[in-house]
Amino acid sequence: MEDILKPVGEKVLQAAQAKGVAAEAFLLHEKELSIEVINGQVETLKQAGEMGLGVRIINNGRLGFAYSSDLSDQAVQETVNDAIKISAYTDSDEFNIFPTAAASYPKMNIIDNDISQMTLEEKIEMAREVEHIARAYDKRVSIIERSGYDDNEYTALIMNTNGLYACERGNSCGLYIFLVAEENADAQNGFSMMINKKIKDLNPSLVGKEAGYRAVRSLQARKIKSARIPCILEPYVTTRFMGLLAQMVDAESVQKGKSMFAGKVGDPVAASVFNLVDDATYKDGIGSFPFDGEGVPARRNVIIKNGILQGFLYDTYSAQKDGQQSTANAVRGSFRSLPYIGTTNFIIEPGHANPEQMIGDLEKGFYITEVMGMHTANPISGDFSVGAAGIMIENGEMTYPVRGVTIAGNLGSFFQDIETVGNDLRFYGGRAAPTVRLKSLSIAGE
Amino acid sequence: MLNKRTLARVLDEALKKGGDFAEIYIEEKQGNNIFCEDNRIEKINSGREKGAGIRVVKDGNTAYVYTNDLSSRGLCEAAAIANHAAGSKTNRQPEEIAFSLKQPTFNIECKRLPNEVAFDEKIKHVLAANRAARNLSDEIRQVTVAIGDMNKKVQIANSDGELAEEERCRVRMIVNTVAAREGIIQTGYESAGGVCGWELLDKVSFEDLAEKAADLSIKMLSARSAPAGRMPVVMSSSAGGTMVHEACGHGLEADLVQKGLSVYKHKKGQQVAADGVSVIDDATIDGKYGSFCFDDEGNYGQRTVLINKGELQQYMYDRLTASKDGTKSTGNGRRESYQEKPITRMSNTFIVPGNDDPEEVIKSTKAGLLVKKMGGGQVNTTNGDFVFDVQEGYIIEDGEIKYPVRGATLTGNGPEVLRNIDRVGNDLGFSIGVCGKDGQGVPVSDAQPTIRIRELTVGGTLMGDSPQVKRIRRK
Numbered sequence: 045m046e047d048i049l050k051p052v053g054e055k056v057l058q059a060a061q062a063k064g065v066a067a068e069a070f071l072l073h074e075k076e077l078s079i080e081v082i083n084g085q086v087e088t089l090k091q092a093g094e095m096g097l098g099v100r101i102i103n104n105g106r107l108g109f110a111y112s113s114d115l116s117d118q119a120v121q122e123t124v125n126d127a128i129k130i131s132a133y134t135d136s137d138e139f140n141i142f143p144t145a146a147a148s149y150p151k152m153n154i155i156d157n158d159i160s161q162m163t164l165e166e167k168i169e170m171a172r173e174v175e176h177i178a179r180a181y182d183k184r185v186s187i188i189e190r191s192g193y194d195d196n197e198y199t200a201l202i203m204n205t206n207g208l209y210a211c212e213r214g215n216s217c218g219l220y221i222f223l224v225a226e227e228n229a230d231a232q233n234g235f236s237m238m239i240n241k242k243i244k245d246l247n248p249s250l251v252g253k254e255a256g257y258r259a260v261r262s263l264q265a266r267k268i269k270s271a272r273i274p275c276i277l278e279p280y281v282t283t284r285f286m287g288l289l290a291q292m293v294d295a296e297s298v299q300k301g302k303s304m305f306a307g308k309v310g311d312p313v314a315a316s317v318f319n320l321v322d323d324a325t326y327k328d329g330i331g332s333f334p335f336d337g338e339g340v341p342a343r344r345n346v347i348i349k350n351g352i353l354q355g356f357l358y359d360t361y362s363a364q365k366d367g368q369q370s371t372a373n374a375v376r377g378s379f380r381s382l383p384y385i386g387t388t389n390f391i392i393e394p395g396h397a398n399p400e401q402m403i404g405d406l407e408k409g410f411y412i413t414e415v416m417g418m419h420t421a422n423p424i425s426g427d428f429s430v431g432a433a434g435i436m437i438e439n440g441e442m443t444y445p446v447r448g449v450t451i452a453g454n455l456g457s458f459f460q461d462i463e464t465v466g467n468d469l470r471f472y473g474g475r476a477a478p479t480v481r482l483k484s485l486s487i488a489g490e
Numbered sequence: 491m492l493n494k495r496t497l498a499r500v501l502d503e504a505l506k507k508g509g510d511f512a513e514i515y516i517e518e519k520q521g522n523n524i525f526c527e528d529n530r531i532e533k534i535n536s537g538r539e540k541g542a543g544i545r546v547v548k549d550g551n552t553a554y555v556y557t558n559d560l561s562s563r564g565l566c567e568a569a570a571i572a573n574h575a576a577g578s579k580t581n582r583q584p585e586e587i588a589f590s591l592k593q594p595t596f597n598i599e600c601k602r603l604p605n606e607v608a609f610d611e612k613i614k615h616v617l618a619a620n621r622a623a624r625n626l627s628d629e630i631r632q633v634t635v636a637i638g639d640m641n642k643k644v645q646i647a648n649s650d651g652e653l654a655e656e657e658r659c660r661v662r663m664i665v666n667t668v669a670a671r672e673g674i675i676q677t678g679y680e681s682a683g684g685v686c687g688w689e690l691l692d693k694v695s696f697e698d699l700a701e702k703a704a705d706l707s708i709k710m711l712s713a714r715s716a717p718a719g720r721m722p723v724v725m726s727s728s729a730g731g732t733m734v735h736e737a738c739g740h741g742l743e744a745d746l747v748q749k750g751l752s753v754y755k756h757k758k759g760q761q762v763a764a765d766g767v768s769v770i771d772d773a774t775i776d777g778k779y780g781s782f783c784f785d786d787e788g789n790y791g792q793r794t795v796l797i798n799k800g801e802l803q804q805y806m807y808d809r810l811t812a813s814k815d816g817t818k819s820t821g822n823g824r825r826e827s828y829q830e831k832p833i834t835r836m837s838n839t840f841i842v843p844g845n846d847d848p849e850e851v852i853k854s855t856k857a858g859l860l861v862k863k864m865g866g867g868q869v870n871t872t873n874g875d876f877v878f879d880v881q882e883g884y885i886i887e888d889g890e891i892k893y894p895v896r897g898a899t900l901t902g903n904g905p906e907v908l909r910n911i912d913r914v915g916n917d918l919g920f921s922i923g924v925c926g927k928d929g930q931g932v933p934v935s936d937a938q939p940t941i942r943i944r945e946l947t948v949g950g951t952l953m954g955d956s957p958q959v960k961r962i963r964r965k
Contacts, residue, residue: 085551087552094829110536111537114540130534133610135532137530164575186750300527382533420879425676425677431868450899450949488901489947490719
């Protein structure tokens with residue numbers, strides 16, 4: 045694939061240099077396969093491939109961007125011209141620069157040849173097994189909403205007029221299931237997913253069972269009275285909160301005054317048991333790649349250590365503005381948009397506590413298994429108020445399921461209130477968290 | 491766009507070894523985005539893209555292939571993959587498909603095409619909006635203004651000989667403001683947009699929108715914390731229809747109903763809402779953000795009465811779900827792009843206005859929460875549970891609007907809320923958004939009159955004054 049993408053990138057740089065502007069070409073080729081199974085039948089099978097080009101231009105400090113899915117010579121020339129035209133309208137900014145050529149990139153094993161070698165029929169069989177196991181888990185599992193197998197393969201190439209050149213190919217695969225369990229007119233959802241770098245690590249049985257377990261345990265949920273009690277967050281719930289955390293440690297948000305962490309480097313922002321890293325080199329991590337969306341070499345970044353804020357996540361622009369190095373956190377969703385700051389493998393590091401013991405220690409508490417409306421939380425003020433469901437803990441035991449409550453508070457005290465971190469790190473895509481216990485949270489019920 | 495001969499060839503290839511139905515969807519789009527933050531034009535993004543999606547349906551199951559190679563050879567290759575993936579094995583007699591071009595039932599007018607309006611002019615409006623928001627107060631710390639436009643041409647042809655073509659222009663504008671005072675930070679948000687060209691500027695002033703957003707963020711600085719507990723909630727028409735879209739609309743999408751994932755399954759003909767409540771999905775409203783003449787399967791967009799005076803009348807269907815139920819598509823088959831298969835989606839969804847005077851609805855409320863602006867929301871369609879964020883809320887006491895509150899969320903259950911609506915105003919307010927489902931985002935609008943819900947759970951940071959709470963505090 046590199047031999048197809050590279051000449052296009054060279055044409056971009058030549059066209060830009062002929063006009064006397066600095067440029068970067070980002071080329072992406074993607075292949076995807078998705079299989080959705082219902083009742084053992086392949087309900088949807090999708091296979092596709094696409095290629096595209098995104099061009100960034102810096103013209104006397106002014107940034108221009110244009111993209112195209114057409115890679116013909118004429119379209120490439122037009123895309124460069126559009127990007128230059130656009131640069132006339134943006135404001136000049138001395139911090140707009142492209143990264144310089146990297147001395148080297150970390151060596152990573154991010155391609156699993158078994159993924160492309162496994163037959164379509166074998167992949168369909170795995171998806172069927174997920175569904176079969178889930179249905180067999182409990183007779184109350186009544187509806188399979190979606191169940192399936194996905195894989196993708198991508199080649200990313202970045203080159204710029206500073207002489208930077210980076211190209212790499214990666215792939216990944218996954219299984220997922222969304223289902224419903226029903227009992228006495230009550231219906232509850234359950235899901236599970238497993239995304240892996242290696243296809244031999246996919247475990248259909250685990251995925252099927254977990255989804256069944258999640259749905260069944262929530263059946264016949266009650267409502268509870270408002271209370272302020274200790275809470276334990278399932279790893280999945282914590283990864284939902286990490287979406288907000290990602291925004292709060294994004295240098296652009298910080299520079300623009302959109303993060304409550306602004307000006308707090310060196311300060312305690314979380315409990316001392318709390319450690320947060322972003323690591324693009326994490327072995328077999330779904331977010332692992334040798335370079336970021338601007339071609340900067342991947343690295344491991346410690347963001348919060350023993351509760352103390354160490355620094356933020358930077359791309360080249362925001363780093364230049366703060367007099368820092370890029371942390372290689374420029375990400376690109378596709379060739380259609382500019383790179384932006386994002387996380388790679390974003391991890392709350394596990395502690396030593398046994399999750400069962402964390403529950404067993406509580407006389408009364410709430411085990412949170414689901415949060416709804418997380419996007420309504422405010423990363424600037426830190427205020428959040430989200431819908432939640434979970435299981436009551438009484439005398440160290442999980443007792444009855446609860447739904448229809450709201451948990452509310454401020455993220456500032458939320459992270460300070462973490463008193464115990466479990467030893468059970470669990471990945472959900474590029475985010476990972478162990479079980480955590482909070483001193484208390486305000487729960488609004490009836 | 492392709493000629494009929496090529497379309498026929500591709501579809502023939504797609505059904506070569508059998509299959510019940512084949513379709514090709516071709517899309518060519520050109521779009522621009524301008525983004526202003528920190529008082530400067532920070533990003534402009536412009537791009538063009540074309541691609542095709544080919545679908546083969548066999549026994550209700552779908553094989554979908556997309557490509558951005560629109561050459562006749564590239565498309566036939568994609569069609570062959572789709573046909574193979576559909577698992578068809580029997581050779582079929584080739585038959586020439588005779589296409590008839592569907593005539594549009596109405597024209598969505600676009601006077602000023604996105605590409606015919608210069609960047610200079612668009613930027614002028616963006617900067618004016620930025621200034622208007624900042625001029626309102628020194629407490630406004632940040633303003634972001636984003637405008638986007640898109641021109642999309644689609645061509646849809648299928649093995650039934652249907653051929654539809656449509657050109658859709660869409661423009662929108664979003665303002666976000668951040669206000670700060672003594673460590674308190676609040677945000678404001680306003681948006682406008684439609685299926686139209688930049689003549690939208692004749693109807694909507696971006697400066698007014700920006701001022702409204704800024705005003706809201708400032709107002710919320712002095713808001714008190716929202717109370718928690720069960721209380722009557724008046725939702726003003728200015729709140730838009732987020733609630734009806736999320737808490738009701740999704741549950742009426744036939745794919746969710748058929749999979750048993752909707753609280754409204756098996757409820758046709760039953761009373762599912764209060765007498766005064768009727769809900770309609772209408773793709774044919776002029777210029778609204780979710781409007782279209784043809785849906786993304788080439789079916790006519792239409793006005794569908796979903797709930798009539800509280801009684802469930804109809805679900806929303808696309809082609810596949812309709813054939814499963816032995817009925818016709820309601821023109822609700824939509825997709826984000828050529829990369830996705832069409833699924834059942836809403837267009838413009840609203841609660842029909844009633845007879846009550848909105849001011850009188852507030853006056854007749856002894857105590858409760860008035861919601862003037864909604865934030866985001868999420869719903870579990872299986873059981874109807876939802877949670878919504880309130881952007882702008884006020885406490886009502888003795889029929890009067892007393893003071894603003896912040897941080898409130900509404901937690902409840904869709905069917906329960908619809909049954910508990912006891913007042914329906916004679917006004918109607920729209921909001922726009924991009925609705926996400928199965929990973930696909932499509933533009934929609936939604937609306938409602940001022941309504942009152944007898945009782946709803948309001949979550950907030952302030953604990954209620956109930957005995958239980960006191961007991962816990964003493965502990």
